[in-house]
Amino acid sequence: MTAFIQYTLQGLALGGFYALAALGLAVIFGVLGVVNFSHGACYMLGAVGAALLLDATGLGFWAALPIITVAMFLFGVLLERLFVQWLLRLDPLYNFLLTFGITLFLVDFVKRRYGVSSLPYELPAGLQGRVNVGSVSLSSYQIFVAVFSVALCLAVWLLLTKTRVGMIVRASTEDAERSRALGINVGRWVTPVFGFGIALAGLAGVLRAPTGSVNADMGSFFIIILFAVVVIGGLGSILGAVVAGFLVGLVEAYGQGYAGSFSQVLIFVLMAVVILVRPSGLFGREEAAS
């Protein structure tokens, strides 16, 4: 039982990274129709950015959280204005070429400049200890990540469901062309939505920095899991991204706990089962499958 609680917490913390990043991927795909293959690299940039900020200025985790998130938002806006906007009228194949190209560039840039070994990053002040709940000893940082990411997903959910902007983003995520035909200037939301999605990826990276290895390659495997999350949740579904994010995090954590090296395999078994039973994903629309 003790182990189970620990794995659950670990899974929720892990799921938080996936959910936040997948949420960004989902709104970007929805509103722009662009599958952002550079999402993993942006996640890496968030973590590396936090480490570099610490090295250069001494500013730690609590400062990095807002600073890097805002910086990644601006980076996303820049990417969209410089490159991504030209994709919107082209064949989806170019979307892969461009965003994958951006990934290669970012990863190699970081490698060349800062090397391949992991950069040091410590647990933030105040969250280094463990909390004892009965006989169970839990990492306070993991508790923080789990609570923080669930709260953040809820906040984004409220933003999407309770505001007019959110309504437009949901409608355009479901069908951008139809929204235009109903008088919505979808183009106006493209740049901020892309920036927002990248900011969430960067934020997930900062959250990961204290417990993961911070290096140029950390996004490469992350993006593979992220696409499994998106397939499980249903491409284009915002709720699906969040639920599948936490689900995959839990599967990975239980897998690590109970099945050792099989844990990564389990994620793809889950994905295969979901595709067999519901080809459009747990929350995908039926039409998407046909």
Added chain:
Amino acid sequence: MSDQTLEIAGLSAWYGEAKVLTDVDLRVEPGEVVTLVGRNGAGKTTLLRSVMGLHRQVEGTVTWGGDDLGKASADKRARAGIGWVPDDRGIYATLTVAENLLLPPVTSKADAWSLDQVYEQFPVLHERRDFPGTKLSGGEQQMLAIARVLRMGSTLLLLDEPSEGLAPVIVQRIGEIIRQIKSQGVSVLLVEQNVKFASTVADRHYLLAQGRVVESLDNDSFQSRTTELLEYLGM
């Protein structure tokens, strides 16, 4: 109310190399209900999509209320008063019924129906206002799609096969709605395969075959020649 006329002149449209519309001339006067009749693949939906600005591979001019729409985007055309009611009804599954109604911006305060007016006309939409849009029946979704553009204040409705797949009593109700909005000065360009239904609501008809307008006639001659025309169109 509005004095807006839709005028299409020399409109041709392509999908890649394939030409699907050739030199179409068409006119819808304010308060007029005009149908496009023709078999599947005649280019009816493409014509509506071209007017809406959703199909971009076109030549020719579309003039609305005296303004050449040129390359205007779909959202601009919608805000100029053209209301889009697609053949799949276009109801958002991720939005509630009320949100579906409130999503489009009000484009003309004078013409827009208030939410109360919509609910009074369509009580079922009020009853189900908090349901996801696609939980409605096909007929209710059709009402929602029409109500949505009326709440925007659209003065020209592009209706793509509103009667398709609906029970006769619902089709009748949609006919009533079309007659009602017509009486308020709203014009309708209606794509319809149900010729009987078309003849109960329309003032004029354009027959479309292989992307061309082969005949344009008023409702009386349309009704008297229905059998012959249907044979000609192969419907």
